[in-house]
Amino acid sequence: MNNKVDCQACSNENCIIKQNCLTEVAKPFLEKKLNVNARKGQPFILEGAPVHGLYFVQKGKVKVGKTGINGREQIVRLCHDGEIIGHRGFGVGQFYHISAVAIEDVVLCNFSNEVINDMLKSIPELSYSMMLFYAEELNRSENKVRKIAQMTVREKVIDAILYINRKFGMTKSFLNIQLSRKEIADFAGTTDEQVIRVISSLKKEGIVVAQGKKIGIVKLDKLKREIAEHNFFIDS
Template sequence: MCLECCNQSCLINNCTLDWIEKISSKKNTPHYPKNQFIFFEGSLVMGAYFIKRGQVKIISSNINGKEQTVRLAKEGHMLGHTAFGLEKYSIGAVTLSESEICFVDNRTLQEAFLENPKFTIEVMRFYSRELRKSEIRTKCLAMMNNEEKVILGLLYIAETSNDQNSNQTKIYLSRQEIAQIIGTNSEQVSRVISNLRKDKLLDTEDRTIVLHDLEALKATLSHYCIAIEY
C-alpha cells in the first residue's frame, strides 16, 4: 500500500489521496535480487517503474555486446519512463543491490498525469534534474582524464547509494562495473584505485572500496565547477 509506504521521496506521493489509493491497488511491487534485469533493451513498454528501495543501473549496449552504464538510480527515482510514446525501451535496467521496485501500467499512469497536476509537474522536474545531471556528466566524461573519471564515478556511486549512514561510504561494485559507468576498462580502474589508496584518498577492504573523505575527493574535481546538488 502506497499510503503506508516508508519511501517519502516517491513521486506518487504528489497525487491526491484517492489517486494514491487507486495507483496502489493497480501497481505491483516485486522483490528483485542483486544483478537482476528489470527490463531489457528492446523490450516492449508497458509502464513505468518507481524504485522503493535499492540501487539500479541503466545500461545501453552496442552490437558487440559491450555495455555502457548511462545512469544510476536509487529510491525515489523513476525508470522506463523515457520510453513513453515509443514502442520499445532503447535502454535496459539492472539492479545493483537487492531492491523493491513498483510497477505502474501506462494507462493508469496516463490518467494520473491528467488528473494530478502536482504529480505531473514533479515528474517533469525529476526529468529536468536528470537531464541536467546527464549533461554535466557528458561534459565531465568528455573533458576528464582517467583518474578524474574514476573519482567522478566513485562519487556518483556514493551519491546514488542508499547507505549514507556513517561518515564512510562502502562501494561493492566490481572494477568492471565501475569502468562501464565512466567508459573505460577494469585495468585502468584498478590502477587509479591503487594510486588513490597510496595518496590516502580512499581505502580498500578486500575488493570493497571505502570512501572516508568525500570532500577531499570532490576537491580534486573542483576545476570542473560541478554543481553538486543531486
C-alpha cells in the same frame, strides 16, 4: 510476485508518487499498481523489450545500463529507494532503450503505461512534478556529456566514486554499495584496467582504502578538489 506495498505507508518521502498521489482522486490508480521483486543480479528491464510502464524503486539498489560501442555496457544511472526507472521509454516509443538490473534484492512498484497516462491527465500535481523531473534529468545528461569529454581518466574515476558517495553514503568507512571494478568502469566511461590503476594510485596516496569490492574514502576534501573545476556537485 505481487505483495502490494501501500503507498500511504511507504517510507520513500522523495518518491513522486508518494508526494503527489495520496488523494482520493489517486486511490483508484494506486490500486492498479503492481509490486515486483527482483533478486540480486536479476534484470527486470531488457534493452529492446516492449515498454510496460514505469518502475519506482521501493527498496534496494539498481543499475541502469545501455549497450554502447562493440556491445559494451555503459551504466547510465545508479538508483535507490524512491527513484524512477524506465522513464526515457515512456511516451516516446514502444521499446525500452535501457536495461535495468538489481544490484541487491529489490522491491519495485510498477505502473502500466495506461495507468500512468491516466494519472498524469487526472492529477496536475503529478504532471508538474514529472515535468520538473524530466528537466532535471536532461540537465544531468548534458552535464555528464560535458564532463566525460573534458575529464582525464583519473578524474572520471574520482567523479564516479564521489557520485556513489553522494548517492549512497558510507557505513563503517566504506561506501554503502559494492560494485565491481568493471561496473565502476562502465559507469565512469573507462576500462577495468584503468579503474584498477587509479584506485591503486589513490590507495598509495592514502586518499581511499579498498577491501575486495569495498571502497572507502579517507580524504574526501582532497578528492573533491581534484575535480572541483568540473563542478562535480551538479550531478547528484
